Amino acid sequence: MKLLLDFEPCKECKEMMTELSSPEMIFADEKIRIDQSAKFLRHLTYNHNEVLQAVMEDLPKQKKDQEPDFYQ
Template sequence: MKLYLDFEPCKECNVMMNELSSPEMLFADAKKRADESAKFLRHLTYNHNEVVQAVMEDLPKQKRDQEFDFFK
């Protein structure tokens, strides 16, 4: 799944995006790329609530599979 977000990146975002798109990172091992991507996603989650809100609006709502009678 790909999400295209329209937000104003801060200085930290720009630095991390440049690092993620650098040739060193493109040819790095999968673990290092995953760790750096997770770091960037944590930054977005904790520092850019407009991004979180946009993602929540775009993702389909999950329906509860099981609802027990005592929850109703």
């Protein structure tokens, strides 16, 4: 799933994006890449409300009727 976001990155965002796209990180161990990506996503979630709102709008809504009804 790809999600395109239009937001103004802060100084911290720019530093993390530069680090994530560096050759050292691209060829780093998978666990290190996962940890750094998670750190960036946490930063976006906690520091950029506009990003969180855009994600919530774009994600498909789960319908209640998809849940099994055990009382029928």
